[in-house]
Amino acid sequence: MLGSAQTKKYRRDAGKRVFVNRSLELGKIKFFGFDMDYTLASYKTPAYETLGFRLVIEHLVSIGYPNELLQLQYDSTFPSRGLWFDNIYGNLLKVDPYGNILVGAHGFDFLSPAAIEALYPNKFIQLSEERVYVLNTLFSVPETYLLASLVNYLDNSPGCKRSTTGITLGDLFMSYHSVYQDVRKAVDYVHYHGSLKQITLENLERYIHKDNRIPMLLDRIVNFRMRETGAKTFLLTNSAYHYTDKVMAYLLDSENRNWRSYFDAIVVDANKPLWFAEGTVFRQIDTESGVPKIGSHIGPLKPHVAYAGGSCEVFSKLLGAKGREVLYVGDHIFGDVLRSKKGRGWRTFLVVPELLHELQIWTERKGLFLRLQKLDVALGSVFKYCYFCLLIILAVSFYNCLHSFNDVSFLSDSKLRWRGCLQVPSWWPPIQLVVAQPLYGSSWFNCISVFADPLKANMDSSSDQPPDIRKIRQDIRKVTHEMDMCYGIFGSLFRSGSRQTFFASQVERYADLYAHSCCNLLYYPFFYFFRAAPMLMPHESTVEHETSESIDSGGQLMGRGRVVAGDSATPPLTDGYLGNKNGEAGEQNCKKTSETKRLDLPETPTQPTYVHEDDRDDELIKSVSLEGTSEDASFDNN
Secondary structure (H helix, E strand, O other): OOOOOOOOOOOOOOHHHEOOOOOOHHHOOOOEEEEOOOOOOOEEOHHHHHHHHHHHHHHHHHOOOOOOHHOOOOOOOOOOOEEEEEOOOEEEEEEEOEEEEEEEEEEEEEEOOOHHHOOOOEEOOOOOOOEEEEEEEHHHHHHHHHHHHHHHHHOOOOOOOOOOOEEEEEOEEEEEEHHHHHHHHHHHHHHHOHHHHHHHHHHHHHHHEEEOOOHHHHHHHHHHHHOOOEEEEEEEOOOHHHHHHHHHHHHHOOOOHHHHOOOOOEEEEEEEOOOHHHOEEEEEEEOOOOEEEEOOOOOOOOOOOOOEEEHHHHHHHHHHHHHHHEEEEEHEEEEEEHHHHHHHOOEEEEOOOOOOHHHHHHHHHHHHHHHHHHHHHHHHOOOOHHHHHHHHHHHHHHHHHHOOOOOOOOOOHHHHHHHOOOOOOOOEEOOOOOOHHHHHOOOOHHHHEEEOOOOOOOOOOOOOOOOHHHHHHHHHHHHHHHHHHHHOOOOOOEOOOOOOOHHHHHHHHOOOOEEEOHHHHHHHHOOEEEOOOOOHHHHHHHOOOOOOOOOOOOOOHHHHHHOOOOOOOOOOOEEEEOOOOOOOHHHHHOOOHHHHHHHHOOOHHHHHOOOOOHHHHHHHHHHOOOHHHHOOOOOOOO
């Protein structure tokens, strides 16, 4: 595999790293854009989530929901970002990238595989705006818990009759869809018209983490990059100016400097993701009153002045920014990352605060991952050997049992003779979990010592006795569950067992870079080349380069390969082309003489043909050919 390189690549500490999905040369970025909420302004968990949860419940009670809801308490271990809420059946669903359901919960009760199958044929659900609400943002985490709490409360209300789509209480029917609509309206009210932001401003230290690295990061971008390419910074947030001004002043203001001086352009009330499409009217903000001026601002952009609304197209023209010259840093996978990537071609940096917790579990719970890996090996071994070996294994097991006794004086001479006959030859390497599957988990299993090479017999289409793998699969489920619970009740944000989540696939697809904090950029030079790790398919990641297996294509397509000068590891040529074993393809189909230049045949390129912009340096491509490539060259995958 490519991952098993002899020289281990240098990597920074996991907590300081920026992870790469697509290669990016930081030196080519001329515009650094930042969102505010959960990007520059990191809200404290669970204090801020608890505040939002309580305010939404108070609003629901004010519009007619039972007063008993005020007794509900927020539990931060239950909700996970990226879940889907099915507003028909009232279920929270954790799905994979293709809509296959990995975990399902109705209220606080997790659904069994049979229950999921009954509601969702093939355990699959189609993503549709009418039915599914994706809880992708950090602001939606308390909303996730609130939806589960309400469903649980209504289902367990005295005298209620539950159906698959809601509950009936007397002559009143309450559908899960109507609950969802009420919660959505309540959340929007609290965020846009309620007291959430005012309470936050009155308690900034309680709800917002002040990171002293943020002004350092912005300063370094300006001070270093201005000397090189004249890089600019801008703030782009959906928050109103009044709120933005107070929060940013708390984060950046000093005795001699106003927060606005850190940015070349400031846009508030952006209304993303609409901002990346048609947008709204672009207006200048009166920084004294915080009120937008009338009329549409047509430029130029004034330093240290804030603007409201607008669109990406208008803003880019006024700023002089081109798509791939912009790196936008945000936390909203849809509003910040997906739309800026798909609609405008901006380079994207996704902030995932949960990543620090994910990395902690990944490193500290290494034992669980190793157990899961061993069980996977055991499962593969079961299908590797045939059952005729069981007789030998039983004999060896009996031999080991005799050896397990400390005091063998009571054994008869006949038993001792048996023990001597069952000596295992030293040239038979011992292995575990081969054909001992029927004994797996029994008291005999720990005594088994099995022979490897002499007994190998891979099962194939002629095998008619399937092994019993129930015990191994049961153990895999137990270890997977134990591992999931380390992350929280709904498990990891990025996976469930060995399956990736929908959220993980969105991160891979739309985020060029991602980290738990935008401040991780401080640990890299601004000319750094973020190089993505090779994206390996199963036939590449599971087949070793040093494999001893014989791979014979039967000569098909072998004549397609070309040899570049200096490639000593490539098989011999057949008249200038790679031929098959008999050289027939090269002689008959790919005839080419080295002495005569054939105008009707394409020549082998001598320079790199891979011209993806992230890896491309025009001057380098002009001067470098494959003949000069160093075999010892290595890259830092950060």
